[in-house]
Amino acid sequence: MIRDFENRMPEISKLTELRKLLLNMEQSMGLQDLSTVERDIYYAASDHRADNHVTGAVKTTVLQDHALLANVSRPTFFRALKSLQSKGYLEQCKNSVRGYYIVKIPAR
Amino acid sequence: MVQPKTVALLNLSKEAAIVSLAYIGAFFATFEILMPAQNLLFPDFASRASLLFLPHGVRVLAAWLLGWRSVLTLLPGVVLVFVYVAGWGAFAPSRLAAIAVAVLVPAACFTLLRLLGRDLRPAADRAPCWLCLIGVGLVISILTSVLTNYAFGSAPKDYIAYLIGDFFGLFFLMLILMFVFRFLRHARS
Numbered sequence: 591m592i593r594d595f596e597n598r599m600p601e602i603s604k605l606t607e608l609r610k611l612l613l614n615m616e617q618s619m620g621l622q623d624l625s626t627v628e629r630d631i632y633y634a635a636s637d638h639r640a641d642n643h644v645t646g647a648v649k650t651t652v653l654q655d656h657a658l659l660a661n662v663s664r665p666t667f668f669r670a671l672k673s674l675q676s677k678g679y680l681e682q683c684k685n686s687v688r689g690y691y692i693v694k695i696p697a698r
Numbered sequence: 699m700v701q702p703k704t705v706a707l708l709n710l711s712k713e714a715a716i717v718s719l720a721y722i723g724a725f726f727a728t729f730e731i732l733m734p735a736q737n738l739l740f741p742d743f744a745s746r747a748s749l750l751f752l753p754h755g756v757r758v759l760a761a762w763l764l765g766w767r768s769v770l771t772l773l774p775g776v777v778l779v780f781v782y783v784a785g786w787g788a789f790a791p792s793r794l795a796a797i798a799v800a801v802l803v804p805a806a807c808f809t810l811l812r813l814l815g816r817d818l819r820p821a822a823d824r825a826p827c828w829l830c831l832i833g834v835g836l837v838i839s840i841l842t843s844v845l846t847n848y849a850f851g852s853a854p855k856d857y858i859a860y861l862i863g864d865f866f867g868l869f870f871l872m873l874i875l876m877f878v879f880r881f882l883r884h885a886r887s
Binding site for chain 2: 603604607608609610611612613614615616618621629630633637656657658
């Protein structure tokens with residue numbers, strides 16, 4: 591019971607989780623333009639960003655290893671990744687080797 | 699070097715400040731803005747209960763994000779609101795019972811659901827489910843309404859009013875937050 595009072599989530603993660611919840615609500619209401627796989631990749635990238643906000647970039651292999659994407663095939667994963675880039679949700683890191691992406695706020 | 703326990707206490711204090719301020723803010727938004735509108739739209743509705751009780755949304759979201767920590771973080775806000783409304787009467791047995799119900803029932807419901815095999819807590823391996831949260835919020839509304847109004851000895855119409863107010867309070871709070879986050883995204887881009 592005492593362990594239930596321990597803070598297992600850092601502050602930035604709580605805000606990230608709330609944002610993910612509301613993003614889920616947006617999608618259900620048809621206000622979001624992401625498919626389920628795209629949304630899960632974005633969640634995975636946001637989780638990594640929340641855990642590692644010093645660097646901000648996430649590697650594709652880290653995303654592929656995320657629990658939410660365990661059942662997503664490679665072709666589907668890379669198609670969705672490309673789509674997220676075109677929609678402005680992710681941006682390929684320019685000052686690094688290939689395979690690193692930064693979570694962005696898409697312009698509308 | 700700062701001791702881990704001191705850090706933990708500071709974090710808990712910060713969470714309590716944020717959650718309690720959110721609760722108090724939601725309370726004033728409900729009773730200073732929404733209640734007058736409710737009285738205009740439904741003048742024959744005699745209950746003092748709000749039909750759009752935003753603080754319930756704060757309770758549910760706090761319990762979802764913080765688990766049992768939400769009890770400690772909600773307590774200052776809930777007590778302050780009761781004192782604002784009832785003065786020293788806030789410490790009457792019926793009101794103390796209502797305070798306990800308000801802070802304990804949300805976390806208890808999420809724990810019970812977890813024990814029954816449906817863990818809705820935020821986790822890396824599952825996407826959040828807002829509809830599930832609304833469903834749990836409804837269960838919390840039912841329990842809170844029954845227990846609080848039983849403690850107060852309220853009329854049956856108050857049970858229904860609390861239930862409606864809590865349920866729509868949660869839904870509309872989430873809707874408001876959704877649009878706030880969308881606005882912030884647009885403003886940044």
